[in-house]
Every structure is written in structure tokens, then in C-alpha cells.
Amino acid sequence: MTRLLAILTTLALVLAACGSTPVSGTTGGAASGTPAAGKPIYGGTITFGLENDVSNLDPMLSGLFVDRNIHYAMYDSLVRVDVKGNIIPWLAQTWTTSTDGKMVTFNLRQGVKYHDGTAFDAASVKWNIERYINTKGSSRTGDLSAVASVDVVDANTVKFNLKSAFAPLLAALVDRAGMMVSQKVVDAMGADFTLKPFKAGTGPFILTEAVKNDHYTLERNPDWWGKDDKGNKLPFLDKIIVKPILDGDVRLTNLRTGQVQVINLLAGKDVPQTKSDPTLAYQEVGSFAWSSMIPNEAQGFIFNEKRYVKAVAMAIDRQEILDKGPTQGNLGLVGWGPIAPAHFAYDPNFKPFPKADPEGAKKLVADVGKGPLKFELLVSSGDAATLQLAQLIQAELAKADITADIKTQLFNDIVTLQQSHKHLGMTLIGWSGRLDPDGNSYDFVVTGKTNNDSSYSNAKVDDLMNQQRAEADPAKRKTLLQQAQQIFVVDDPARVWFQFGISPLVTAKQVTGMQVYADRIPRFDTAQLSK
DSSP, rough: OHHHHHHHHHHHHHOOOOOOOOTTTTTOOOOOTOOSSSSSSOOOEEEESSSSSOOOTTTTTOOHHHHHHHHHHHHBBBBOOTSSOOOOEESSEEEEEOSSSOOEEEEESSOOOOOSSSOOOHHHHHHHHOOOOOOHTTTTTTTTTTTTEEEEETTTTEEEESSOOOHHHHHHHHGGBBOOOOEEEEEEGGGGGGTTOTTOOOSSSEEEEEEETTTEEEOOOOTTTBTTTTBBBBBSSEEEEEOOOOOHHHHHHHHHHHHHHOOOOOOOOGGGHHHHTTTEEEEEEEEEEEEEEEEEOOOSSSSGGGHHHHHHHSSOHHHHHHHSTTTTTSSEEEEEOOOOTSSTTOOTOOOSSOOOOOOHHHHHHHHSSSSSSEEEEEESSSHHHHHHHHHHHHHEEEEEEEEEEEEEEOOOHHHHHHHHTOOEEEEEEEEESSSGGGTTTTHHHHHTTTTOOOOOHHHHHHHHHHHHHHHOHHHHHHHHHHHIIIIIIISSSSSSSEEEEEEEEETTTTTESSSOOTTOOOOOTTTOOOO
């Protein structure tokens, strides 16, 4: 209980904490653990053990958390977020918003070049944003749906014209919707750009090698604009090697034996011994992440009957999942929806399924009148903890006479299947979380949006979610978001949410200068490696 209270406090403070905006040309301050000695340590190679192979290195098409771990190293976005949750200048040094909220003007950082040598300027911003908005199949249309047009004011100034005031715009531009890529590289690479966008970014590291299912190599960008708070030129490292390692036990073993130096995911059972290991450094903060079971509610599939979705939501024991599942109380909190405790719109009293109700679930299934509920639960292969979680959920559902038939498949293949709305029952896929609650909810529940893998559609939810996007008052936005959440979680469920996450970062002791962020993405620009 004490630990849960401590985590709740951490989560609540992630965005509430105040911090100063860094001066122009810095990354926002040196990280904890930076060597106290005067001169920084330049050079060295760090290997980062990632939980799954990446799917797409094009920010326009990417839909996976693992992709973003590489994106943040090679691409700069217009704005970024610091460790305290403040949106800070990045490629855009300053910005102003018109009084009606329908025009945002960005003043850009000057002298920045893409890795291929082409210039970053206002024309490049216009091209990137229009590409994200207009390209068929783009995953960024939801993030940028309020943008009507982009105007080049001059080489260093760009103006976003909005259809209506759009409160989440800056939060969206922190991530992939605001990442800038070289038009020259996109045109030259064609279809290969998705996994081989060599020299395409302006970020601290340059992608130089991409071998799917094996490794990705990023080398220091000697011309990057960033400096730390002491004026030292960044980045410090020569090279980062990203290795997909699906099994959590293997990943941690690789860290302990020195084959990798950084991981950002581990099972709760491993936290105590990791913290006590003198060769490792462990950090954690509250996260925006959530875990869910995603039904296919499309016509002709089992969960087109919404009462079945609610029956599953009622039958599972969220506290047992936290206590006995792979997190074992160490890396999460019980959750009932997508709005996390770190978000301004979080309501601690929203607990629609406070305990498992197998009898209530049985009644809902009986009311449908089609006999027992049996469905396929599709989970990622290669990780024992994921299978353990699925088996625990399976046992809980059995108490309500609901049969979940567990099937395993490669993570990327499951994502492709659910994005095409062809999964037969439910999938067990989480979400890494976004700074604004809109990014944790809108695209998942609004009709026809990119991440609406459950094929969910509710006109009232659509209306409420669009209203909150245009509302500048946080209190009014919270009310609208909570009204929508009541519908898509309880009254007409879009999926089954059950847990909020914690963001951990574990490094070898010789790695310094890294801080843990609520989005769980490592920032390597300030990392140093002791020799």
C-alpha cells in the first residue's frame, strides 16, 4: 500500500511540477548522474536492449512505441518535453498563438541542417506537415486534424492555420507529428524509407545501419545544434546500437553481463534485485501508459455485440492482475480507462469496475442469448511475462464461464492484423502514452481514426472528443473528456482497459547523464560512458 501511494504521488507530480524553460540552444539541462568533474566524457558506444523489433522508422507511418525509441535519437521535433512535463523549445525556438486560438506562428532555430546536408527551414516544415496530413495511409492525420494549412512567412517563420482552436497541438508536435524529415531522402529512398531512412533527420544521432530483427546503428551527429546547461556540445557518445531482445529475462541478463548497457522495460519481479545490484542504476517515474484488451467490434465479429466487451471488463480482477501478474505490484497501477493519473483530466473517483464481478458478467452474456462466450485472445510471442499475464486473465474469465483461447503471434504481425480489423477476438496490446490525454484517447475511440483498431463508433463520443479538442479551458476539457470516458469505457465500451504503467530506466553504472521520462523513451543526447 505504501508503495502504491508513493507511485500515485509520483504520477500526480509528473506534470504538476514546475520548471524553468531552458535557454535557447540547450537541451533543457544536464541529467542526473552527470560526472561532477569539469570536462565531459566524449566517445564510446552504448547498446540499448529494446523489447521488440521496430516496425517503421518513418514518423508518418509509425504506430508502435518501439519505433519512437529510435525516432527520438535521429529526428528532432518542433517542440519537446522536459523531464517535468513542460513543453520546451526545440526546432521551434518560440511560438505565439492568436487570441482566437486559430493561428500558431513558430519562429524556427536557424542554421540547422539535415544529416544529408540539406537545410531545415520554414519550407521544410510546411512540406513535412502537409505530407503528414495529405498522404494516404498517414498515421498522423488524427494528431494534425485541426490544421487547415501551413504558410511560410519567411525562411525562419512558419504559420499554422487551424480549422478551430486545438488545445492538444503543441503536445502532438512533441512527438512524431512534429518530427522533421529530409524531403530529399524521402524522395530518394521511396518505399525503402520506412526502414532505411538514412541521413533523414536533424537529430543528435545519424542512422547508418538497419538490419531488421537484429540491430540498428546510430552514429554521432557532429553538427548537431544541442548543448548541455554548461555549454558543452552534444551528444557525447560516438555510437548507439539498438538490439531487439524480446524476452525480458534475456534482456536483463544481457544488461548484467555487459552485452547491453541500457534497457527501459523489465518485469516487476526483477525490480528489487535490479535496485540492489551495485553494477546497475535504476530510475522510475509515473507513466502515461496503459494496458488494454482490444476487441474487434466490426460487423460480423464476436465483439460486435458490446455486451460481450462489457462482460469481459466486469469479469477481470484488475487488482489481482497487478498483484499476481508479471508486474507484481511494482510497475503499475490499477486502471479503468486511458486517462492516466499523470494527466490533468484524471479523475481518481472513476472506478467503474472496482472489483471483479463474474456473476454480473455471466448475466450480461446470458442476456445476449447466444450461449457461452468463447473468443481468441491473441498475445505476443517470445516473452514469458506476456504469456503469464494472458494466462492469469484467462483464469479470471473462466470464473465467469468465459473462455479465452490464447494464441501467440509475433508482435508486429498482431499489430498489422488489428490495424486491418481482422483479429478474431481480442488482442493484448498496450499503449506507451502521450503527454496530453487527447493523445491517449482520441484516435482510439473516434470513428474511423488511425488507432481505432477495435472499429469502435459512437456519435456522442465523437462529438464530445471533438469538443474537448477545441476547448482552451482545462477544467471544461476535463469535464468533456470524463463524459466521453464514461461512455467508451462503461456504457458502450470500446475496449477493456485494466492498468496504468510506470516508466523505468535501467543502465550500467558506467552510463551517466540519462534521466527517466514519463513516456519511457531514453534520451541519449546527454548520455556519457565512463572509460
